[in-house]
Amino acid sequence: MSDFDFHALILAAGQGSRLGGTPKQYRQLQGRDIWLYAVLALASHSACRGGVIVCPDGEEAYHAAKLAEYQLNHWMAVTGGAERQDSVKAGLEQLAATKPSAVFIHDAARPFLPRDMIDRMLDLYHQHPPHKQTDGQITDPNMIKAIVPALPPGDSLKTVNNNQVTGQIDREQVIRVQTPQLFHFDTIYELHQCFSGAGFTDDSSLAEEAGIPVHVIEGDPRTFKITTESDWIMAQMMAPAQTMTSRVGFGYDVHRFEETHDTDQNTQIMLCGIAIDHDQAVIAHSDGDVGLHALTDAILGAIGDGDIGTHFPPSDEKWRHASSDLFLIDACRRLAENSGKLVNCDITIIAEAPKVLPHRDAMVEKLAELTGLDQNAVSVKATTSEGMGFIGHKLGLAAHAVVSVLLPVSGIEQ
Template sequence: MPTCIAPTCIALIVAGGSGQRFGAERPKQYLDLAGKPVLRRTVEAFLSHPQVTGVRVVIDPNWREAYDAAVAGLGLRDPVAGGASRQDSVRNGLEALAADGAPDLVLIHDAARPLIDAATIGAVIGALQTTPGAIAAVPVADTLKRGSGNGGAGAIAGTVDREGLWRAQTPQGFRFPAILEAHRAAAGLSLTDDAAVAERAGLAVALVPSKEDNFKVTTPDDLTRATRAVMSSLWDVRTGSGFDVHRFTDGDFVTLCGLRVPHDHGLEGHSDADVGLHALTDAILGALAAGDIGSHFPPTDPRWRGADSAKFLRHAADLVADRGGVIAHADVTIICERPKVGPHRAAMAERIAQILGIEVGRVSVKATTTEQLGFTGRREGIAAQAVATIRLPG
């Protein structure tokens, strides 16, 4: 019997917008969404789908550094430079795919729709077996009114019949040769979406029922809504604790929470002896029930001699991400008489947040003494304790 070969299907993620309506310092696709950039969540949704062969992203080259950070480790091909409009950006992306060896199918998706689900992706792909195009869409449920004033505001001028009306979303999927030709023919025009480009070329486009959660992040309120949606899906909440101690030795600085702090002693240890990061690493590993720092980075292994403890903490954070979870909060307490931690607390929190890839508002760094009692009171060393809260899929 002949072998049935599955069609190649590339997801083209459009991430070239500036996000001016959002009002942030960077485009919304690079903002944090529950511990990951919006763009990364979008890309991962397609990479994890069994029917998607690969992902290519169209970006504004001015934000290449932010893009590289957002998709680090995902193994994507170089991004495509976008154009002056979304339509231009999509056409650039399609031309790049054609140059690479055209796929059978293409799914065109907004980077700012990070909550797209696997079922909708599969449904759009499935519809392309019988039609040249298919788009995710939601039927209009609200009563529609036409306004009489400028921009449509003012008094009601009439009620619009909502029968048969749908709100278009993405992905919008097409058989590749047809949509490439349609986009080339529409160059220079201003059409609202890729389905409109296909319609103009006479291509039939099917409507595939989607979900309300597949909304586009356009405003800060939208990002808050998306964060709540992600967090509500991670209902397995876990807490872990960690504790670490290092004695003083000769030196002129100590490493605490990723920072070099001047001091009249150093800290003795196989790595950089960062008690803060060691305690926090153990806290995260504890929340995962994944052993302790010594089981992942044995002190007998020469590879970790003098190592930056940020590597250990990043490893623990990656284990959480590999489980589909997020780090909700990290709390570190440094216990010592000297050096004074207070002047460095804000910078320490920033550094921990950077390593973990979370908002600094989810990190707390505190310090206390033991009122000159015990080994820390005698200034023989430094201790740290930490608590980490993570959220995992149920």
């Protein structure tokens, strides 16, 4: 493995108690867990050869599934420890088998990681990278083993006691250290073994304790740590819009009419959520709304989630005479759970009777209500089969539905 490669270690095992509510690494920014932003920023770098995400106890399977979803095949999930230093040690031990040359250690609560900062740290590291001779000893006296990004404090700094100022701190003598921090892997691994349980909250502090020079580059204000509610508000404002892809779904449904044809019979059928008087009833397990059934299948097809019979099988008595509103609402819920958005729907009803035109406005209004679409994004049309086939002979009716949806792009290309 080249000295110009690196691995990454992302810390996401904390509870985020200061922010409250859902642990901050699992809060959603534009439909994505916060911890994924840092993982993707490092994983997408051409020099990254893999990494590890350190997670809370019991969450390894979830993180492993997410890594697989984003095709991060050289990344692993490992359970963290009680303290930050314990978690870093666990992550380093997991990475050790891959024999990394260098490692970035980063807090998952810092989701915005500019590429240029990673590059500047690598450029500095490569000026004097630790090279080993055959005996395993590093000989270059100018070698760089530890690099941290840092920013100068923007405000005046004071010391206080009992809420009273007791002195002033020279801003020229202090910096605000950020992550990611870049280390020669063997060095930081050995330091964590040596100082295990010492309670360090910053990895560069271990290098300082061992007398290893820590080099500093200019940090980036965007790489702030989400700690308070105001940080969270800022993160929401900064999060890039989610990359979306467009998909099309198609649905079709057909139902027979009852064989009796009594013009005096007072019957209603359901079409696109509207009850319409007709002299023949529809034969169906549910309410037989071909418009809503076709639309439901179109949405399910667009997200690759089976069909209406998969989720509401006619063999299940629970759905006998059920309103098809339920099926459409469920399909829209499944779309939303995939962070998707319905863009428009277009339904064509094929029937000799009843006439659709007198009810079309009511149908559009109902569909807009059920789907959350504006009415100008809902189309309902009707046609006959010109007296041909079973529809032409008034033995039944059918509907076609087409939808357009937006779904998040999956994978590291985001």
